[in-house]
Amino acid sequence: MNPALLDKRLLIVTGKGGVGKTTIATALALESARSGKRTLICEVNTKERVTQLLGKPEAGPTVTSLEENLWAVNVRPEEAMREYALMVLKFESIYSAVFENRVVRYFLRFIPSLQELVLLGKILFHLKEKRPDGSFRFDRVIIDAPATGHAITFLSVPQVIVDTVPPGAMSTDAQWMRDLLVDAKTTAVVLVSLPEELPVNETLELHQALKDRVKLTSQLVVLNGFIPTRFTDAELAAEQSSLVFDTMRAHQARSKLSLASLQTLEKLGLPVQLVPRIFNGEFGRSAIEQVVAKLSGADA
Amino acid sequence: MSTPIRDAMASADVLITVGSGGVGKTTVAATLALRAAMEGTGSMVCTIDPAKRLANALGLEALGNKEARIPAETFAAAGLSPRAPMYAMMLDIKRSWDELVERRAPADKREKILNNRFYQALSTALAGSQEYIAMEKMWELHGQAKYPLLVVDTPPTAHALDFLDAPNRILDFLDNDAAKWLLTPALAAGKFGLKLFNLGGSYVAKTIARFTGTETLQQLADFMLNITSLTESFRERAHQTRSLLQAPTTAFVLVTGPMPERLDEAVYFHTLLQQNKMRVAAVVVNRIHAPVPAALWDEVARMSGPLQAKLEQTLKENDLLATQDAKGIERLRELCAPTPLVLVPRFELDVHDLKGVWETSRYLWGDAQVDAAKATR
Numbered sequence: 001m002n003p004a005l006l007d008k009r010l011l012i013v014t015g016k017g018g019v020g021k022t023t024i025a026t027a028l029a030l031e032s033a034r035s036g037k038r039t040l041i042c043e044v045n046t047k048e049r050v051t052q053l054l055g056k057p058e059a060g061p062t063v064t065s066l067e068e069n070l071w072a073v074n075v076r077p078e079e080a081m082r083e084y085a086l087m088v089l090k091f092e093s094i095y096s097a098v099f100e101n102r103v104v105r106y107f108l109r110f111i112p113s114l115q116e117l118v119l120l121g122k123i124l125f126h127l128k129e130k131r132p133d134g135s136f137r138f139d140r141v142i143i144d145a146p147a148t149g150h151a152i153t154f155l156s157v158p159q160v161i162v163d164t165v166p167p168g169a170m171s172t173d174a175q176w177m178r179d180l181l182v183d184a185k186t187t188a189v190v191l192v193s194l195p196e197e198l199p200v201n202e203t204l205e206l207h208q209a210l211k212d213r214v215k216l217t218s219q220l221v222v223l224n225g226f227i228p229t230r231f232t233d234a235e236l237a238a239e240q241s242s243l244v245f246d247t248m249r250a251h252q253a254r255s256k257l258s259l260a261s262l263q264t265l266e267k268l269g270l271p272v273q274l275v276p277r278i279f280n281g282e283f284g285r286s287a288i289e290q291v292v293a294k295l296s297g298a299d300a
Numbered sequence: 301m302s303t304p305i306r307d308a309m310a311s312a313d314v315l316i317t318v319g320s321g322g323v324g325k326t327t328v329a330a331t332l333a334l335r336a337a338m339e340g341t342g343s344m345v346c347t348i349d350p351a352k353r354l355a356n357a358l359g360l361e362a363l364g365n366k367e368a369r370i371p372a373e374t375f376a377a378a379g380l381s382p383r384a385p386m387y388a389m390m391l392d393i394k395r396s397w398d399e400l401v402e403r404r405a406p407a408d409k410r411e412k413i414l415n416n417r418f419y420q421a422l423s424t425a426l427a428g429s430q431e432y433i434a435m436e437k438m439w440e441l442h443g444q445a446k447y448p449l450l451v452v453d454t455p456p457t458a459h460a461l462d463f464l465d466a467p468n469r470i471l472d473f474l475d476n477d478a479a480k481w482l483l484t485p486a487l488a489a490g491k492f493g494l495k496l497f498n499l500g501g502s503y504v505a506k507t508i509a510r511f512t513g514t515e516t517l518q519q520l521a522d523f524m525l526n527i528t529s530l531t532e533s534f535r536e537r538a539h540q541t542r543s544l545l546q547a548p549t550t551a552f553v554l555v556t557g558p559m560p561e562r563l564d565e566a567v568y569f570h571t572l573l574q575q576n577k578m579r580v581a582a583v584v585v586n587r588i589h590a591p592v593p594a595a596l597w598d599e600v601a602r603m604s605g606p607l608q609a610k611l612e613q614t615l616k617e618n619d620l621l622a623t624q625d626a627k628g629i630e631r632l633r634e635l636c637a638p639t640p641l642v643l644v645p646r647f648e649l650d651v652h653d654l655k656g657v658w659e660t661s662r663y664l665w666g667d668a669q670v671d672a673a674k675a676t677r
Contacts, residue, residue, distance in 0.1 A: 017321015018557065047564065147321045149430075149455070164417040166519070197652065199322070230610055243596045244603075244611065251614050253648050279617045281624065283560050 001031055002295070004219045004271050008188040010127055010141050010180070012155070012216070015192035016202040017147040020224040022049045024192045024275070025144040027291040030054070033070035034292075037139035042123045043074040044146060044154070050074075055285040063126070071138070073126075077115045080122040087125075116157040117174060124177050127186075148206050155181065156214045181216060188219035193265060195226055195258035200265060207268055221265050225277040227251070227258045303666030304640040305553075308581030309336055309449065312551040314442055314544065315581070316452045318573070319555035320565045324586040327652075327660060328555045328644075329453035330358060330388070334654070335661040336449045337386035344387040344447040346437060348430065348455045357653045358388040365392050365399075365437075378654035387447065396433045397423035404533045409526045418523040430455045431466035435541045442544060464545075464576055468538060551581035554639075556632070558588050558625035567635045580639045585629055587646040588670055589621040643670040 005011060005028070013025040022043075029041040029050075040063065041050055050072050051059050059072040061079040066072050129137040145151045158181060161174035181187055189210060193203040203221065210216040231248045239245040265272050275294045280287040308315060309332070317329040326347050333345035344367065345358070358370055370386045401413050413419050423429060431454070438452045544550055552573055556566035566583065573580050592615050600611045633641055644663040647656065662668040 018323060018562070022561075047568070049561070164420070230614065235607060241599055243593070244599055247596065247611065247614055247618075250648055279620050281620060 001028070001035060002220055002271065002273055005188050005190070008186065008219070009136075009139065010124075010143070010187040011190055012143045012145050012151075012187065013190045013192060014145040014151040014206065015147065016194075016199045016206075019192045019194045019199050021147070021192050022053065022144050023288065023291060024190065024222050024224060025142055026050050026053050027288055027295055028190070029070060029072075029142045030288065030292050031295055032140050032142065033068065036069065038069050038071075038137070039140045039142065040071045040073065040126055040138040041142045041144065042126075043072075043144045044119055044123075045076050046074065046144075046146075048074045050144065053284060053288050075119050075122050077119060080118040081115070084118045084121055114170065116154050117161060117170065117177070120154065120157060120177055121173055124180055127180065148202055151206070152209050152213060155210070155216060159214065181214070184217055187216070189216050191218050191221045191270075193221060193223050193261070195223060195254075195261035197257075197261075200261045203265060204268065207270075218268075218270055221268060221270050221272045222275060223258075223262055223265060223272055224275045226262070226274045227255045227277050229255045229259070231255075301666060304582035304642055305332070305335075305664045306666065308551045308553070309339075309341065312549050312581070313448060314438065314450045314452065314547075314550040315553055316438070316454060316545075316550065317553050317555055318454050318569060320562065320569075323555050323557045323562060324644075325555045326453050327657065328553065328584055328586065328664070329451050331657050331661045331664055332553065333386055333388070333449065333451045334380075334382070334657050335665055336451075337382035337384045338380065338658075338661075340383040341448045342384040342386070343449040343451060344389065344441060345451040345453065346389045346391060346434075346441060347453040348391050348393075348434060355390065357657070365389065365395055374654065378658065380654060380658060384448070389441075391434060391437055393430050393433050394423055396437060397429070400433075400436060401530070404530050405526075406529050409529050412526045413523070413530075416519070416523045416526065418519060419527070429466075435466055435545075436537065439537060439541050439544060464572065464578075468542075546577050548579070551579050554580055554583045554636075555586055556583060558585050558628040558632075560624070560628055563628050563632055566632065570636045570639065580636075582640050582642045583632060583636050584642045584644060584664065585632065586644045588625050588629070588643055589618065589646055590670070591622040591626070592619045645670050 011025075011028060013021050013028065015021050025041060029039050032039040043050055048058050048060070051057065051064075051066065054066060054072075056066050056072075058074075059066070060074060061076045063071050063073045123141060123143055126138055127136075127141045131137050146154055158174040158178035161171055162178055165171045165174065191203050191207060193199050207218050210218060229252075231252050236245065236248050236252065239248060262272060262274070273295065275291055278287050278290045278294075280290065315329075315332055317325050317332070319325045329345050329347060333343040336343040357374075358368075367387050367389050370388060372381075375382055398414060401419075402410060405413055434452065434454055438450065441447065441450055554566060554570055554573070556562050570580060570583065597615060600608060600615060603611065629641065629643065642664055644660055647659065663670065
């Protein structure tokens, strides 16, 4: 695992839509589990993809063991709300008496950001959860977070609640969540990007927005889909056939863009980990294994 | 010649681009507006969060709900001379909400609403508020009838439903029996700062308060009381946007990429739109990898040495991508039938200037076509 993440217990994987957040989060989780850390990977109220990528049956809203040291969950608002309510209220009977009440349901639905809070709350609860022997139930929790705009909203919810909601169970919970999120010893944000102009620019903006608005410092950039240089200028210059030349030029254009993207991202002053573009007919377990190999390779 | 996009433009005055993030949705929205202008139909593209260079290309320097006409020089620089004007606008979420309150709330309630912390959360942080305000803006622009074609780009949704559901969500929020039941005595009393928990049965109230703190509910009640003055107009608007979304003169353009991980989302989105009785004019499959021509394989086969090995590797990779895309396209065609697919190739570099937008439009419009031989192989 990349040295920047080694001692972090909470990894938040985010980036522009379509850059491969889930792929990278899944690969990191697999890598973490194999290093002997009990690892939980969380998707946030989405169409579940992690288990599918790993070739496992769907996990759903309950923490499900996938293989040695690896668990997955897709946190959903309804179940998370129920778990949260039970934690605050302690008794199932009170929960059903009160929370099945339509007036109450109405209120809970519209208390701003409560839904996001319970989703995040469930994830962070698992981070604090202990086993009977006092050790953590999970050594590491990895969040496959929403894309840029939604990620900022999602991650700033605890702060928003601390700022806007008067004292009560909700604001107390928001407070510890906020503290945990901004604790750089525990938490690391992993920004995933692609070697194209728009994703790279968005990565720069996201880094800044997380820093300014959520007080979260990113620790690592993963440049996914990197295309290494293959054809030299001399080879291009010598090529006679226009068909072949076009192929070489197209490849060179993409590899140049990869290099330029890398140089731009390096300006952030964070380590940038390259994951070369994977060419694999099926996008599933074998592709993930290739990504894990690339991620681990960088350790050496 | 009849093509899905031409037909859609001929029959619709509102086109809405939808799809998940990172598929080129905003570019497609800009493309539709540009093509319309070129063909002589004045257009407006309303977008939420365009990439900087595309924004610059459209002459949008900053957010701010300003309608900007794209200057003739900008077109000229790209070698284009549209027959009708094209406008663009970047939506400012927070400001749109404030404008809405200023326009609709009674004078004595405006400040109270704008300063309420719940309102601030609603207008900035609450999930769905972007989607709602985009729908509002669409309605407003459509009502002005200034633009023969309105192209609305939607926020990249994590959940398709957020967007379709937004007007209803807000309406639910404001126009709910439960809320009325809670608030009616207070409304009758005509004052704020009511003791909410004298109303709703103390057991229930106390339990909610354990969650949120009593003060929160108090503030929420204040907010509800003030914003109730807007309920009627929200209700009206929610019904209106809904019927505009379902109107025969409104069409959706679903944008997706050909890669397998995007397909399921696109199909899901498509199903949802249809269930909601909304017309999907076309599914635009963006950034398709071109197939490797047989002649190229032959040429490379005749070569030798390390360069041949590198080229063979490159062709294999390209072929894999093209084959994968072709498979994806076939699946999409099957699962979205009878909605037509419109295929747009992957360009060497990202599209972020008017020239690129114009090039894209040739595929949308049907002047140019992706080599279908491989795509159906």
